[in-house]
Amino acid sequence: MMRRVLIVSPHFPPVNAPDCQRVRMALPHLREFGWDAHVLAVDPSGVEGFLDPDLARTLPAGQAVTRVPAVPAWLTRAVGFGGLWLRAGRRLAAAGAELLRRERFDLVFFSTTIFSAMKLGPRWLRRFGVPYVIDLQDPWVSDYYSRTGTPPPGGRLRYALAQWGARRAEPTVVRHAGHVATVSPAYADTLRARYPDVPAERYTVLPFAAAASDFQVVAERKIEHGLFDPADGLRHWVYLGRGGADLAPALRGLFGAFAAVRRSDARADRVRMHFVGTSYAKKGLARESVRPLARAAGLAAVVTEQTDRLPYLRGVSLLRAAGALLVVGSDDPSYSASKVYPYIMARRPLLAVLHENSPAAAVITACRAGEVVPFASGESTEALAARLAPALGRLLAATGTEPPTDWAAFAPYTAREMTRVLCRAFDSALPSPHRTGPR
Structure with a gap:
């Protein structure tokens, strides 16, 4: 019954x-x-x-x-x-x-x-x-x-x-x-x-x-994200999700590392980082939480932030169109980054900066869906940036390719x-x- x-x-x-x-x-x-x-x-x-x-x-x-x-x-x-x-x-x-x-x-x-x-x-x-x-x-x-x-x-x-x-x-x-x-x-x-x-x-x-049917609907209805032209010759890296002060340690490490890589690797000049849907505030009333950190790292020309949230399926379209995906985690080790599962299903190169105790880190690693750079509570920006720089170099090389995800390991999600x-x-x-x- x-x-x-x-x-x-x-x-x-x-x-x-x-x-x-x-x-x-x-x-x-x-x-x-x-x-x-x-x-x-x-x-x-x-x-x-x-x-x-x-x-x-x-x-x-x-x-x-x-x-x-x-x-x-x-x-x-x-x-x-x-x-x-x-x-x-x-x-x-x-x-x-x-x-x-x-x-x-x-x-x-x-x-x-x-x-x-x-x-x-x-x-x-x-x-x-x-x-x-x-x-x-x-x-x-x-x-x-x-x-x-x-x-x-x-x-x-x-x-x-x-x-x-x-x-x-x-x-x-x-x-x-x-x-x-x-x-x-x-x-x-x-x-x-x-x-x-x-x-x-x-x-x-x-x-x-994550629902495979969402990606099917996006393809069938030809839903466009409308934020950039994937064929413009630039390398578009995307973060889709909320911002906030608890993400600042990971963001400072990411931006510090990228600023260093940019000085030595010409490929980085064509990267644009898009942080989308970073606030839950009503349209036009939100405060940026990502761009100020990017400006402090000298990356104002590289990083864009759209605080307004995208319709969900436009967000799925954005993930699929990205050259690479960024997962930036909270300094709260109990925080579960829900975005990880559709990120993996988008089949794009992925770099995650997550607290060492984050449950999402284990999922990405077990599924071989991307690279995880963990950070500890209280870790300095300089130390995190130093460990992130080589990973960013590998992400530059992988941009636009499909990772070797173990879909059997992903099935439970x-x-x-x-x-x-x-x-x-x-x-x-x-x-x-x-x-x-x-x-």
């Missing part, structure tokens, strides 16, 4: 947000593993995100979705807040309760970085008896900003208030969850230490996946296989009589 899951994903295509990509990629495969999904989301008109109509075309035909309206952001910002949960949370709660009252669901799955939505899990469990699974794509409770002194997003006061609420809510949500998925082993380790009463088998590490693991987590959250055998 097909089991039914209510997926709570406030951001959902055509909204182009990082936290809805797991759900989007899983939906085409859920039925294969015994699950039928109904998605609960916020209507796109109420979301302050980038809309990408092509992204909606990657969803299964006839996908059941309930969308709720949100109070307009322009109205609430006049009184000092604009967060999606504050504008749409009550309607999401009411719509979810109505669905659970009216229809049969075996499970609720919360997949979002709007963590307040997860507080509905224990409430619905008490009221309807339906177990729930949570997907922690980022840490809910985190000491990263206080520990490192990095300015938090939204300012210190707002972040402090959010963390106060997180510390109150997370214990109940985690302890009552039927299963907890985390994108990074470090997140799971932190939760195990914080909640030793929660059985270890209730956690699953589930990195983000495809959307289908990640969905298989997700469905095992779903199954484990069910009361014993409803569980199926191992997949």
Whole structure:
């Protein structure tokens, strides 16, 4: 018998947000593993995100979705807040309760970085008896900003208030969850230490996946990225993803190394580095976080930064058109660079500058998809740049070629296989009589 899951994903295509990509990629495969999904989301008109109509075309035909309206952001910002949960949370709660009252669901799955939505899990469990699974794509409770002194997003006061609420809510949500998925082993380790009463088998590490179908859609629809001409005689190196102060150590090392290589290798004169989609801020309101570091290294003519995010499939097109790809990681060792998997699937030469404990580094190395230059916490820019310079020379030589990726080693990171693991987590959250055998 097909089991039914209510997926709570406030951001959902055509909204182009990082936290809805797991759900989007899983939906085409859920039925294969015994699950039928109904998605609960916020209507796109109420979301302050980038809309990408092509992204909606990657969803299964006839996908059941309930969308709720949100109070307009322009109205609430006049009184000092604009967060999606504050504008749409009550309607999401009411719509979810109505669905659970009216229809049969075996499970609720919360997949979002709007963590307040997860507080509905224990409430619905008490009221309807339906177990729930949570997907922690980022840490809910985190000491990263206080520990490192990095300015938090939204300012210190707002972040402090959010963390106060997180510390109150997370214990109940985690302890009552039927299963907890985390994108990074470090997140799971932190939760195990914080909640030793929660059985270890209730956690699953589930990195983000990559969908081959996305690349097929880009090819079939001839979607163009529109940022540069691949035939202009230049070597275009691309980084696609967020910026931020936590990337500064890796960026300083990268730019310092490239400045040195440029003085001795004429091939570097034709390189242009493109950093795209570096901010989540609304269009025109973002601050550059990459170009100032490039200017300090004397690379103002080499490095471009587009803070505005690209539509997802235009981003896939950009990866395919690049002469080479750059992965620049956080100085937080628990950070999981979700961009790694589509980078690998793009089949372009790849250089990754990642913390030595980053889980993404092991994936790239195991798949032979590129070269990883690791850095340690507190490592000097000069030391990192010295180790990066030879790798940049090899990237210059490889630009435009296809790496010898071990696709058998990459298979576990495809959307289908990640969905298989997700469905095992779903199954484990069910009361014993409803569980199926191992997949």
